Amino acid sequence: xxxxxxxxxxxxxxxxxxxxxxxxxxxxxxxxxxxxxxxxxxxxxxxxxxxxxxxxxxxxxxxxxxxxxxxxxxxxxxxxxxxxxxxxxxxxxxxxxxxxxxxxxxxxxxxxxxxxxxxxxxxxxxxxxxxxxxxxxxxxxxxxxxxxxxxxxxxxxxxxxxxxxxxxxxxxxxxxxxxxxxxxxxxxxxxxxxxxxxxxxxxxxxxxxxxxxxxxxxxxxxxxxxxxx
Amino acid sequence: xxxxxxxxxxxxxxxxxxxxxxxxxxxxxxxxxxxxxxxxxxxxxxxxxxxxxxxxxxxxxxxxxxxxxxxxxxxxxxxxxxxxxxxxxxxxxxxxxxxxxxxxxxxxxxxxxxxxxxxxxxxxxxx
Numbered sequence: 001x002x003x004x005x006x007x008x009x010x011x012x013x014x015x016x017x018x019x020x021x022x023x024x025x026x027x028x029x030x031x032x033x034x035x036x037x038x039x040x041x042x043x044x045x046x047x048x049x050x051x052x053x054x055x056x057x058x059x060x061x062x063x064x065x066x067x068x069x070x071x072x073x074x075x076x077x078x079x080x081x082x083x084x085x086x087x088x089x090x091x092x093x094x095x096x097x098x099x100x101x102x103x104x105x106x107x108x109x110x111x112x113x114x115x116x117x118x119x120x121x122x123x124x125x126x127x128x129x130x131x132x133x134x135x136x137x138x139x140x141x142x143x144x145x146x147x148x149x150x151x152x153x154x155x156x157x158x159x160x161x162x163x164x165x166x167x168x169x170x171x172x173x174x175x176x177x178x179x180x181x182x183x184x185x186x187x188x189x190x191x192x193x194x195x196x197x198x199x200x201x202x203x204x205x206x207x208x209x210x211x212x213x214x215x216x217x218x219x220x221x222x223x224x225x226x227x228x229x
Numbered sequence: 230x231x232x233x234x235x236x237x238x239x240x241x242x243x244x245x246x247x248x249x250x251x252x253x254x255x256x257x258x259x260x261x262x263x264x265x266x267x268x269x270x271x272x273x274x275x276x277x278x279x280x281x282x283x284x285x286x287x288x289x290x291x292x293x294x295x296x297x298x299x300x301x302x303x304x305x306x307x308x309x310x311x312x313x314x315x316x317x318x319x320x321x322x323x324x325x326x327x328x329x330x331x332x333x334x335x336x337x338x339x340x341x342x343x344x345x346x347x348x349x350x351x352x353x354x355x356x
Binding site for chain 2: 043075077111
């Protein structure tokens, strides 16, 4: 009898967990980013990314992929290259320094409503015997220059298999695979995948004032952002 | 009879063409052209050639701004071009583009005013 009761409780707990697990996937943009809809920033200053990856050039390359998708989501985006150069002229060389600056300064100098911080967590190729894969992983947040509140935050990872297609069975097929993996790895164009990672990342941002969905996308579900490729 | 047969043949073709036509029409909010690619190419391998290509892609994005949903020049593009002019020793071209940026996007006014002032100050000293 006790066992039956325990069993019933266990089933109930399991069902509750399942339901709450499902419910989490149906978060709307308004649920996820209420501060964004409250503050309604018009302009975003994208700062040079913080590079935590092992590739020294990742920062420069990644920078070229930010401006376009951010603008296409409806915000005024300050010219990335110019901003970065001017910060250097003002004596701020390190991104670390830039990330410690009081947010009010960005409004004072540029008139930016919000700042976009990005961290490159991973930007590398992992070599394996038969195949190799490429991973670009980005963490980003938008913070208000007026209230210092976090308005939006997201992480995006893109992994691409560079192993090439099916090359048939047998030793010849295996050798072909190794060769294809080596060639693909050498010519791997990270930026292409950084673009993909970025588009996924930035697609969760509520639409800005220049977008037709401005203020109309609160009810849109974010969907399952994890597990994509 | 003959005509209707022709119409029967032509109609699907016409429909197909009109669909293709729809697909080809601009879908994006702005027309960036190949700005993104030439920006990356310039970062990857900075040369006079890649710099010129980047400048041309900016000029083209501005020229063909009409081929987009908004019909507007993308945010920051006038400023980007102005900055290129500034670096290549054309301060007047730079200032006029900074002013255009401000007029299309008032959000940039504070930044553009600051830059214009800076350029004018440096130019004044040179004269």
